Amino acid sequence: AQKVTQAQTEISVVEKEDVTLDCVYETRDTTYYLFWYKQPPSGELVFLIRRNSFDEQNEISGRYSWNFQKSTSSFNFTITASQVVDSAVYFCALSGTGGFKTIFGAGTRLFVKA
């Protein structure tokens, strides 16, 4: 069975603080795909990043960075110098071999205060 755990239900930070959102996954598939999505108050989910199981390279995109570690089954997401516009619910998600069936974690609600 596949599972995604986002242990942090809500995080509150002050603008310009760095924040890390944790994601731990479980799967028996040898090929799988990990994702992060952002859902702002408007409701539309926005794709942020995909990582394939065979690519453990970390990635940085502007203020966003992702740390993928297969040894600990984790795919953590860090926002550097957070801004109010980063306030949203962030979902970590997992697709196994075949790719279409996507399991979402419970989500982490991030509040960034000015």
Place this chain on the structure above:
Amino acid sequence: DTEVTQTPKHLVMGMTNKKSLKCEQHMGHRAMYWYKQKAKKPPELMFVYSYEKLSINESVPSRFSPECPNSSLLNLHLHALQPEDSALYLCASSGGAMAYEQYFGPGTRLTVT
């Protein structure tokens, strides 16, 4: 164009009504999805169409009936819904072939009275 559109944005229907949700994408994606999302919960997969064929049905009640008329369009036909079916219904599409990241529409907020 990375947009997925959904209509209507809001829908209120009685338990005896029949209505349809519509979704459209023009990204040339070959897979399309329906999700249901309750407040403060993650999206739950309902259906997946791949190359216009139903690929996944997550044991969804028959009062929800999906349809994929062509590769750009996805419908969800609703009939005899229950109040607990009230939720945000999200449509998404993906390119397939290892490009499984999904692009979501804004959703239809459904209220069943």
